[in-house]
Amino acid sequence: MSLLKIPCILFAMIGLQVTTTAPHPPALPEEMLSTSKMELLVKQRSGPIIVQLICWTAAIGEATVILATNSPALKISQNILSVLAFDGTEEKIKVSPLFVLGTFLTALGGFIRYRCYRELGRLFTFEMSLRTEHKLVTTGPYSIVRHPGYLGVVLCVFGIMIWHAGSGSWARECGPLKTTLGQGIAMIYLILVTTITFGLLIRMYKEDEALSEAFSEEWADWVERVPHRLIPGLY
Template sequence: MNSAGIVSRSALLILSAYLFNRTYSPPAGKFNLPPPGPTFAEKREWFILRTVAYIFPLLNIGYAAVTFHECLFIFMTYFEYPTSLADYLPLPTGPPGWIGMLGLLMGIFGGLFRIACYKALGDAFTFNITQSPKLVTSGPYSIVRHPSYLAVSLNAVGISIYHLCPGSWLRESGILQHGAWKVAVWAWLFMTVVTTNVFAAFRAKDEDRLMKSMFGEEWEAWRKDVRFMIYPGLY
């Protein structure tokens, strides 16, 4: 890999770490933690918001650490390093290939798309399911009704593809051969890919019901134009 490739790939990785943090951090800086209520929806919200408050900051730290090692791993192709680091930071066999790079770009796009959702809703964007002063139907909200959940999915799936492809530090370093690291990676994937998508599907239905009750015919007209809740052509 030439110097331009090393710098550009490292820059994309650093950008992905920044956007991952923005994706899982509330734009207003904080949100309400509701008590567990008697209904399934209330218990679900109790679990989701505490996961965001207490677990996701740890995921942000973990991804920042993996990104740091990935960038260090890349720069080792151009600089000599002590023999003691040879097993920990082996020379790359090559970049993760077009699938890995496509995944990284998808993750970055997801993060940027999430920020676009923040800007489209402005102060009305919150991690809580609350009444909104306006119905936004333009920008990202002209593609699907809940584009912020689509953005989270693209971000999590994209960066996971990159870091699990052959050629990445996570794969080449051999740490996935150790049980504790393997469990940590699977837990990270479960929280970012599986849990967020499952709960997004539930929340999207609840938010649709709330918006329908608030905006009535205006919401119905929007629903006819924007048929899908999260995934274009699928759901």
């Protein structure tokens, strides 16, 4: 079993942690904009924490099995495998194309979010808001698409799903996704990320409306230069 999976897992989880960790405290109540019912769910900070817990558990489980499999002489390795893998299923853990794709997308999503945090600075909050002395940022990733932060979220959460649902992953090969508990946890993750993703996509339009009202001609010039909301050349 290739130890090369370990650094890939680490980079992916750094990407997930960056994506789901707010870079600043919540916006003040007077800075928040009126929102939809979906937005009330999206801005809850407990959701990202649950996603982190689920994903870190799966990542640590996979990394632990890989290390134990590569150290068969250690007694603790056999104890670990007896709990985290059954009937030689640890041998099925491998570097697959879906693993490479999933971890790459997750890490890429985190990098995009990091660049957005840096570019917006204190203006970036997990809540839809116009902060005191707000300005329209059109540089960095915002010169490519108008909502790159949301693109980062989509890439990250779908990258995680591709990784763990694909062949060669610990979750799929060693049993977690074959158990009632594992399937229940996977369903919680799916519901959370689907709700958050759709909520963010809905928020894009409301953000455009708010920025259009606040910055008028400056916003119109930006839209002319950067016509796509999420995917360069497509959407």
